[in-house]
Amino acid sequence: MKTTCLLCGRVLKVFDSKIHGDQVVSHGLCDACLHHSIAQMGASIQEFIEGFTTPVAVLSREGRVLAVNQRAEDMIGKPPNQIKGFLGGEVFECENSHLPQGCGKTKHCNGCDIRNSILRTYKENEGQARVTSFLRRVLKDGSIKDVVWTFSTSIHKGVVFLSIESEEC
DSSP states (O other): OOETTTTTTOEEEEEEEHHOOOOEEEEEHHHHHHHHHHHHTTHHHHHTTTTTTOOOEETTTTTTTTEEOOHHHHEEEOOOOGTTSSBBHTTTTTTTGTTTTOOSSSSGGGGGGHHHHHHHHHTTTTTOOSSSEEEEEEEESSSOOOOOOOEEEETTTTEEEEEEEEOOO
């Protein structure tokens, strides 16, 4: 498996093909293409992430959502004022974010693939490719929606980009 730059095609990372398979490709952005694209467009991060074909969230080191594209808003089902500035588990309606300790502070959070991938991306300054994670969402009406996400992360300019590549219910 490999991760390639969505724009220039440069290989960003190659994984052990015995584990991941050699035909699977995930996409990210190399630093050069990210900086060049934003400079050429004169775009804000918000304008930039709108160009992605997948739902994308930009997260701070603390796990707060800084920006999402329209595809992510549609998938989450919330307006921007209920997304930006909130912790990821609150935005994604993780069942554990509703516990008294809150998002990121319950005993269950240590095993969260989404949280751990974001933290690992910050720590190692390297993205995570095609991670699969189970998420039990508690929706506004109290109903439960179990989803499996396949996502990748990348880090640019000190923030993590989370790209949700697939969602299965």
